[in-house]
Amino acid sequence: MLVLTRKSNESIKIGDDITITIVEVKGNSVRIGIQAPSHLRIYRKELYEKIKEENLLSSGLLIDEFQKISKALESK
Template sequence: MLVLTRKKGETIQIGDDIEITISSINSDQVKIGINAPKNVEIYRKEVLETIQEENQQASHISNELFSLISKQMKKEK
């Protein structure tokens, strides 16, 4: 992990297309601004983990539903 020290208003450049700017610092909270292309998805990690868990659950339910439909179709033949 690369750890950088930045002050308010300073920026970090990632590749050619992504800039992270320190907007404000208040006690234990840092606000950052991210400038990136529209095709780059940006999530807070806890939100991304929730999305991934929900997608996994939805996928599991879809597989169960497909299995039930398949069994029903075999019975009808």
């Protein structure tokens, strides 16, 4: 992991298209701004993990339903 020190209103570039700017430092919180192409999805990590978990649960339910339907069709 690359660790950088930045102050308010300083930025970090990632490639040509992404700029991360430190907007505000207040206590133990840091507000950041992210400029990136609109096709890139940007999530807070805890939200991203929740989305992944929901997708896995959803796909598992779909697999279960598919297996039930397959068994029902096989028995006919």
